[in-house]
Amino acid sequence: MAEKEKILDRLRQAVILGETEECAKAAQDAIDAGIEPLKAITEGLAKGMEVVGEKFENKEYFLPEMLLSSEAMYASLDLLLPLLKTDEAETKEKIILGTVEGDIHDIGKNIVKAMLIAAGFQVIDLGKDVPASKFIEKASEEKAGIIAMSTMMTPSLMSMKDVEDQLEKKGLKGKVKTIIGGGTATEQWKSRIGSDAYGKDSVEAVNKVKTLVEEIKAAVKLIEKRRKKKRKK
Amino acid sequence: MNPYERLMAVLEGRKEDTDRLPVWCSTRTSTLDGMKKFEAFWPEAHKDPKKMARLAASVYELTGNENMSVPFDMALEAEALGAPCEYFEGKIKWISVKKFIATDIYEMDIPEHPSEFVERGRIPVCVEAIKTLKKKYGGKVPVIGIVNCPLTSVSSYLIEPVEFHKNLIRDPERIHRIYKTLNPYYAAVANAFKEAGADVIVFTEEGASLNNISPKHFHEFVKPHLTELISMTKPPRVLHICGSLISKELEVITSMIDCGAEAITIEKKTSMSEARKIADEHRPGYVIGGNIDPYNVIHGSSIEVIRDRVKRVIEEGTDMVCPGCDYWIETPTEHIRAFVNAAVEYGTPPRWKKIKTNLRSSTRSNL
Numbered sequence: 001m002a003e004k005e006k007i008l009d010r011l012r013q014a015v016i017l018g019e020t021e022e023c024a025k026a027a028q029d030a031i032d033a034g035i036e037p038l039k040a041i042t043e044g045l046a047k048g049m050e051v052v053g054e055k056f057e058n059k060e061y062f063l064p065e066m067l068l069s070s071e072a073m074y075a076s077l078d079l080l081l082p083l084l085k086t087d088e089a090e091t092k093e094k095i096i097l098g099t100v101e102g103d104i105h106d107i108g109k110n111i112v113k114a115m116l117i118a119a120g121f122q123v124i125d126l127g128k129d130v131p132a133s134k135f136i137e138k139a140s141e142e143k144a145g146i147i148a149m150s151t152m153m154t155p156s157l158m159s160m161k162d163v164e165d166q167l168e169k170k171g172l173k174g175k176v177k178t179i180i181g182g183g184t185a186t187e188q189w190k191s192r193i194g195s196d197a198y199g200k201d202s203v204e205a206v207n208k209v210k211t212l213v214e215e216i217k218a219a220v221k222l223i224e225k226r227r228k229k230k231r232k233k
Numbered sequence: 234m235n236p237y238e239r240l241m242a243v244l245e246g247r248k249e250d251t252d253r254l255p256v257w258c259s260t261r262t263s264t265l266d267g268m269k270k271f272e273a274f275w276p277e278a279h280k281d282p283k284k285m286a287r288l289a290a291s292v293y294e295l296t297g298n299e300n301m302s303v304p305f306d307m308a309l310e311a312e313a314l315g316a317p318c319e320y321f322e323g324k325i326k327w328i329s330v331k332k333f334i335a336t337d338i339y340e341m342d343i344p345e346h347p348s349e350f351v352e353r354g355r356i357p358v359c360v361e362a363i364k365t366l367k368k369k370y371g372g373k374v375p376v377i378g379i380v381n382c383p384l385t386s387v388s389s390y391l392i393e394p395v396e397f398h399k400n401l402i403r404d405p406e407r408i409h410r411i412y413k414t415l416n417p418y419y420a421a422v423a424n425a426f427k428e429a430g431a432d433v434i435v436f437t438e439e440g441a442s443l444n445n446i447s448p449k450h451f452h453e454f455v456k457p458h459l460t461e462l463i464s465m466t467k468p469p470r471v472l473h474i475c476g477s478l479i480s481k482e483l484e485v486i487t488s489m490i491d492c493g494a495e496a497i498t499i500e501k502k503t504s505m506s507e508a509r510k511i512a513d514e515h516r517p518g519y520v521i522g523g524n525i526d527p528y529n530v531i532h533g534s535s536i537e538v539i540r541d542r543v544k545r546v547i548e549e550g551t552d553m554v555c556p557g558c559d560y561w562i563e564t565p566t567e568h569i570r571a572f573v574n575a576a577v578e579y580g581t582p583p584r585w586k587k588i589k590t591n592l593r594s595s596t597r598s599n600l
Contacts, residue, residue, distance in 0.1 A: 104329070186528070
């Protein structure tokens with residue numbers, strides 16, 4: 001195995017096994033060996049997280065294992081992200097992510113964040129106990145198309161509805177898509193509050209976000225087409 | 234036969250004596266309707282024993298649901314260990330924690346002796362409420378004390394959950410230490426409830442389901458320590474765990490049974506028919522309750538659907554018709570009434586009376 005390939009494999013393995021120190025070391029070695037940071041992320045860390053996702057779906061991995069893998073990935077990302085060329089970072093689709101108001105449990109949210117980053121999204125993490133207005137302000141400010149909300153507690157389910165209500169009021173419904181998830185969120189709750197998607201776990205959340213991004217892109221294309229037609233007339 | 238006699242017969246291993254299946258809620262029972270009708274609103278009802286007793290009895294009074302339980306929240310024990318709680322004065326919201334104060338037991342405010350622990354926080358409020366309920370309803374409706382077990386209690390209100398869960402792998406000794414240290418204190422709460430007159434203690438350990446931790450970790454941490462905790466208390470006891478509990482590689486339902494409670498209750502993520510089958514192979518006739526979805530079915534579905542689900546869960550082999558979790562507080566009273574009535578209708582006569590006759594005939598044919 002070539003030296004560079006060996007390092008990429010170490011990154012993958014460290015993520016899979018949740019070895020934080022080794023993952024940071026491998027990232028440093030990748031940088032020293034002249035591996036492109038983007039390549040270290042997409043072919044090392046992201047591939048590792050893919051395996052972690054599979055293991056989660058196969059019920060080999062549970063919350064603690066996922067958390068250690070995410071931690072290992074973050075340790076590596078801390079070194080690699082600052083080295084990304086700005087255009088590489090900017091072309092990524094932006095996701096606004098947070099645990100809704102009234103809940104300080106962000107265990108699930110942190111796993112989703114790791115999986116989203118691994119899948120190539122730029123995640124703007126607002127943390128926990130995030131008021132509805134903050135989600136919306138940040139989405140406008142960052143020109144993000146997607147708001148992803150999480151809660152573990154039944155009581156704070158209502159805070160998800162607050163976000164939907166405020167989007168409606170500001171006329172942003174449909175322009176900004178939302179996805180909900182977490183221990184107490186359900187498909188039914190999604191329909192009841194008018195959210196765009198529900199992810200039952202981190203793997204499904206990433207897939208649904210990908211679908212939402214496709215929908216947004218398709219809508220943008222359609223609008224551009226219409227504009228062009230109008231111009232021609 | 235009254236609700237008290239019925240549930241006690243089932244939990245004391247005298248199923249045959251019952252006229253029908255009990256219908257009750259093994260987790261937390263309070264509804265907005267109850268708060269309004271009995272003028273016992275959150276958060277006052279968490280702190281005032283009179284209001285607590287009124288609210289605890291409200292669901293029974295309004296619907297015939299066959300139990301009354303305290304407390305209504307999951308933070309009781311953690312708060313007594315120093316967790317700073319937010320009550321949302323003036324609003325009706327679940328108690329939550331303002332911040333996580335600990336990383337290990339050393340940062341928790343643990344009194345020297347468990348007897349001091351039960352004097353703390355709102356534990357005396359619950360004790361007082363149980364006494365009131367017992368006086369009024371004793372021998373008629375079962376009075377229940379709920380204890381939230383250490384893993385869920387600590388990882389929801391005392392230690393940052395991400396850090397807590399990483400330590401299941403990184404520092405297992407710490408998790409053992411937390412359980413081992415706290416068990417006598419949590420047992421003291423159960424025993425104080427019992428002494429005040431609680432007929433049954435329900436232990437909830439929602440954080441221990443396979444939605445969170447692996448079957449391996451369940452065996453490593455949850456099973457030995459819950460067995461110890463339950464052994465420190467007096468029967469009858471019920472162990473409730475939300476979430477999925479079916480694992481093909483490493484059995485969890487049987488371990489839950491082996492923890493030593495007289496019954497277990499489960500929620501919709503665990504299939505009743507599968508749980509029944511596993512339990513009957515492990516310990517024939519072991520009491521299982523559950524597992525109607527309190528939010529989507531009892532709160533959110535039509536009376537027809539509620540009745541259908543109750544009928545189905547009885548066919549699947551439940552011994553006690555229960556929601557899988559707390560009643561959602563906005564549940565309309567008539568929905569809970571329909572749930573109770575359906576259990577009365579479809580649960581008479583109880584399944585075991587039918588089994589007994591079947592067993593007799595099959596033994597005969599074998600001969």
